[in-house]
Each structure stands twice: as C-alpha cells, then as structure tokens.
Amino acid sequence: MSAEPLIEVAGVHKAFGGLKALNGISFTLAPGEVLGLAGPNGSGKTTTINAISGMFHLDGGEIRLAGRPLGRLPPHRRARMGINRTFQVPKPFSGLTTRQNVEVAAHFGGGGNADIDGLLARLNLADAAERPAGTLNSGQQKRLDLARALATGPRVLLVDEIGAGLNPEELHAMASLLRELAAEGLGLVVVEHLMDFLGQVTDRVVVMNAGLEIFGGTLREAAEDPQVIEVFLGKSA
Numbered sequence: 001m002s003a004e005p006l007i008e009v010a011g012v013h014k015a016f017g018g019l020k021a022l023n024g025i026s027f028t029l030a031p032g033e034v035l036g037l038a039g040p041n042g043s044g045k046t047t048t049i050n051a052i053s054g055m056f057h058l059d060g061g062e063i064r065l066a067g068r069p070l071g072r073l074p075p076h077r078r079a080r081m082g083i084n085r086t087f088q089v090p091k092p093f094s095g096l097t098t099r100q101n102v103e104v105a106a107h108f109g110g111g112g113n114a115d116i117d118g119l120l121a122r123l124n125l126a127d128a129a130e131r132p133a134g135t136l137n138s139g140q141q142k143r144l145d146l147a148r149a150l151a152t153g154p155r156v157l158l159v160d161e162i163g164a165g166l167n168p169e170e171l172h173a174m175a176s177l178l179r180e181l182a183a184e185g186l187g188l189v190v191v192e193h194l195m196d197f198l199g200q201v202t203d204r205v206v207v208m209n210a211g212l213e214i215f216g217g218t219l220r221e222a223a224e225d226p227q228v229i230e231v232f233l234g235k236s237a
C-alpha cells in the first residue's frame with residue numbers, strides 16, 4: 001500500500017434540519033485497502049458514502065482525493081476523477097438493456113475505453129447483456145450497479161449494502177470480486193450489515209454511532225470492544 005491516502009475524510013459534519021447525521025467523522029483509505037463501515041441503523045454510514053461521492057455540500061470538515069480537496073465538486077466530476085459508487089437500491093435505466101446501461105455509465109463517467117464485454121463477463125452478466133435491465137432479478141441488478149460503477153474506471157469504489165438480497169453463492173462470488181478489485185489497487189469503502197460478508201472482504205472497519213467513529217480496527221477486534229457491543233446490543237459488556 002502506498003503511504004499517501006487515496007481518500008481522507010477529515011472532521012466531516014452534516015446535518016439534515018436539526019439532525020446531525022455526521023458529527024466530525026474522520027478516517028483514511030489507502031489504495032488496495034478495503035475499509036468496512038459498520039454501525040447501527042441511522043449511524044451515518046450511507047451519509048458518509050454520500051459525502052464522499054458529493055451528493056450534498058458538507059457543513060464542516062473536508063474530503064480529499066490523493067491530497068486534493070474535493071470541495072463542492074458534484075458527483076459527475078468526482079466520478080471522472082475516479083470516485084464511484086453503488087447504491088443500496090440500484091436504479092438502472094429499466095428500459096435499456098444491461099449492456100446499454102453499462103455503456104451509458106462508461107460514456108458519462110469518463111470510462112470511454114471500458115471493456116464492456118469483459119465487464120459483463122466478470123460480473124456474470126453476459127447471458128443477460130441484451131435483456132432490459134428492468135427484467136433482471138435483484139442479484140443481477142446489484143451486479144449491474146457494480147458493473148456501471150466499474151465502467152467509469154474508478155480508483156475509489158464506494159459499495160453500499162451490496163450483500164443485501166444476495167444468496168450465499170452470490171455473496172461468496174461478490175466477496176471474491178471485491179477482494180480482487182482491491183488487489184488491483186482500488187480503494188474500497190464497504191457499508192454492510194452482513195458481518196460475515198464484512199469479515200470476508202475488509203482489512204479494517206470503522207464502527208460508527210451517531211455520526212462519529214467509535215471504533216477503528218479489525219472486525220474481530222470490534223466484536224470484542226465494549227463500546228461496540230453496547231451500541232449494537234444496547235447494553236454494557
């Protein structure tokens with residue numbers, strides 16, 4: 001792993017009305033690293049991914065890509081700089097085919113030279129390439145969402161609950177694929193409730209509560225941390 005962080009999240013604050021969704025969250029992500037974000041419902045995990053991908057302006061703090069502050073750059077500019085993501089609920093263009101969906105993402109996300117056939121094969125979508133995306137099952141839609149993100153040629157991939165709705169075989173294949181992407185040098189932030197999946201894919205986790213990091217370390221260490229146990233189980237260890 002290189003010494004310079006790919007992503008630095010530094011003291012980020014974000015409120016929605018009176019609700020402080022992010023309360024000074026800070027962490028770094030290195031190239032080739034898979035960082036998991038865990039925490040109870042509403043702790044700010046998706047909001048953190050939204051902040052990195054530029055879905056809103058921050059109220060405070062800063063996010064940097066390879067040392068460069070991202071400021072108020074909108075999502076499409078960040079995608080062209082190498083930051084892309086998947087969504088909890090994928091929203092493909094349902095009337096376009098699987099292949100067309102990936103082509104559109106490549107075109108608009110700066111991955112004009114993407115190997116579309118290679119991506120479809122890698123995501124096990126070759127057989128569904130000419131079908132309208134609206135006819136795909138939920139596992140295929142999750143894989144299409146990832147194919148669309150990869151078509152932009154990201155350096156940073158933000159993955160939001162990609163395991164939800166996948167069967168055990170699909171989960172295993174997805175975990176292997178995310179590890180392969182990290183081995184190729186991408187930095188990944190993975191938000192996930194499925195702890196086995198997180199354990200398979202992450203090098204390190206940040207556990208969030210109320211918009212703040214309450215723990216950083218391996219998932220195994222997290223499982224023994226009294227504060228983590230308290231927020232997940234609602235009682236002291």
Ligand SMILES: Nc1ncnc2c1ncn2[C@@H]1O[C@H](COP(=O)(O)OP(=O)(O)OP(=O)(O)O)[C@@H](O)[C@H]1O
Nearest residue numbers: 016019020021039040041042043044045046047048
């Ligand atoms: N656009 C928004 N407008 C208003 N409130 C929001 C918005 N986005 C997030 N929130 C609130 O911010 C808090 C953090 O939400 P967030 O989705 O980041 O949590 P999470 O940790 O990803 O939860 P989950 O595990 O349930 O997906 C929640 O209370 C949520 O209701």
